[in-house]
Amino acid sequence: MNDVRRLKILVADDTDTDRLILESIVRKEGHHVVSARNGLEAIHVYSAEKPDIVLLDALMPELDGFGAARKIKELAGDELVPVIFLTSLSDTESLVQCLDAGGDDFLSKPYNRIILQAKIKSFNRMREMHSTMLTQRDQIVQHNNRLLQEQTVAKHVFDNVAHSGCLNASNVRYFLSSLAVFNGDVLVAAMRPNGSMMVLLGDFTGHGLPAAIGAMPLASTFYGMVPKGFSMTDILREINGKLKNILPVGIFCCATMMDINFRKKRLKIWNGGLPDCFVYHHQDGRISPVKSTHLPLGVLSNRAFKDNCEFFELQQDDRIFVWSDGIHEARNPEGDMFGEARLKELFSRNTNPELLFNDIIEGVQQFVGTGEKDDDLSLLEIRMDEPARVNSFAKEASDKFGNSEIEWVMGFEVKPTSFKVFDPLPMLLNVLMEVPSLRAFSSTLYTILAELYTNALEHGVLKLDSNLKKTPDGFSDYYELREQRINQITDGFVRINISHKTNENGGILKVRIEDSGEGFDYQQRSPDNLSSFGYSGRGIALVEKLCGTVSYLGCGNIVEVDFSWVCDD
Amino acid sequence: MEHLDYETLNTLKQVMEDDFALLIDTFVQDSTDRISSLSELIKGTDGDLIRRAAHSFKGSSSNIGAPTLAALCSALEKKAFENKLNDLAADLDLIEKEFAEVLTQLRAL
16 A cells, blocks of 8 residues: 555445445555546546546446446546446456446445455556656657747747858759758858859758758858859868857768859869769760769868869750759668669659759659658759859859959058058058968968068168178177167158959969169079078069069069969859 | 445445445445335336346345345346246345345444
8 A cells, every 4th residue: 555645536436235345445544535427427437536547337327337437537538547347247248348438447246345456456556657657758749849949939030140052043953851951951152252153061960950050151151252253272271160160070071162153164073071962964975973082071181171163164955953962862662872873863764854843853752762851952053154144143244254453452551650560561461361262372372471571671771781691690780780770760750552463364462562672683683593592582582483583673672473373252 | 246345345445434434324224225126117017127227236135235135136137128028026036035145244344
């Protein structure tokens, strides 16, 4: 008795002696008894008292035990109310009828106290287990609802971040499950200012929120940089660095990124960890696979990150197919994976390229059958087309970009009061880094500007002699003198003039620095022996190497270099 | 077969304690009512009603520890079930006599 708490038990029997006996037995066991004399009464008492266990005589007037049991089970709903039939019936058919009516067990007359006690105990255990199960089920439902609600909010946020995309262009087809972001797949596409399209399909490791969380910085970086014209390698590096910083070890993003130039019919593609992409050649149905030659995004530090891309010259109506491993790893009921061989077979059997996209989706779905859901399936097709047919932006940008260049000039002068405290280089470099194609050359540009500015300031404005630096003692004298003069200086200037011009293949940056100094006899400078050139030492040799030529003008107080670059976009 | 099953009765006594006398009185009253109800029923032709009445009587007799009485009720129940409704008066007569015997012995407890 000590392990069963006091229960409320309904005893329904029309025979007074039987009911008396049963009531006494049950009460003796320490339970609370409520009684009924027939089936109808039993239902009323059940509704009013909500007993834990019901003992029902099978044959009763008004409504028999079978009818009462059905009604009581109906009233109990989800809750488990054990119904035990009291019966002196012993034929199989009657006992089966008891169970069919929703009875959980039966107890034969004459009553055996020990057996009744055991049955009450066992059914109480079952009842408690059932109620625990219901509570946990409700908790699971609640948790699940909350999860879905959170996902809806998160998806909403993500959709807003990804909103500016151009996935609706006429030459783009894609398939993503509605909550793809939560199985780690992300697809972003945007137009560059030059009218080419940049697309990234990513597949984060893992599922759920941890997989989704990386999609945010990825998408916002992508959409922040693409419309400003940054090159694919700049964007890949930026995303890689961000993910590497944010994501825990073991979570990273397999991705393929593409820059599709519709005007030049050119594809630039980088694959880090996704299955081979296919470039489908319209003319002969040939496929060029683009293998993953890189580690996924978010694995390597930016220093070790490799951004070299593959290039393809495409024809009108050539198609690029990119997928996450969901297609390759889709399983049929036997557990076999779809695999690349089946994918290639789909391509070789195809006769109308326009149907390839649907062929792939249907092929995978048929293979999988009804068993598993195709939630992880992400597929993207991009067809090479004339800019005018892609979207209005591509047309406009392409028309503009096709015959115009971006050209500007910037002048900058450092005044004498500021030589001591102001270093103009970070500011200038910041401006240059806003020019998309120059970003890749930041350290080169810094070196060039730093060397030229230092020369202009120290030898031009401060009139320091670089010969001083030839001995160790002279070296410290040099810097002592520099300190002295920079504190005393009241006039002079350094003017920095930077002009920028793009062309079809890249661009050219002209840097001209003029100082207020006396210049030097640059005619005597010997071009074949750079180190012997005393005026500015090794620095100029380095600049010469980076820019091709360094020209001096005026009395030697003006220096000019051209830095030209080739852009592979 | 014994008229009374003393083991069952002893258990009942333990279980019912002070209510044991009430239980016996109830049984006597209940059984008397059943017998008079049966004697009316067997004059008629409703086999199912007779069967149900005999079934209930069987149950209460077996619960109180009167196995012979329960066995006689069971025989009547069986006949009614098979719709052999002739000669049921003889069966009821046997039941009445057995009940009288049970009553005597219960009073003697």
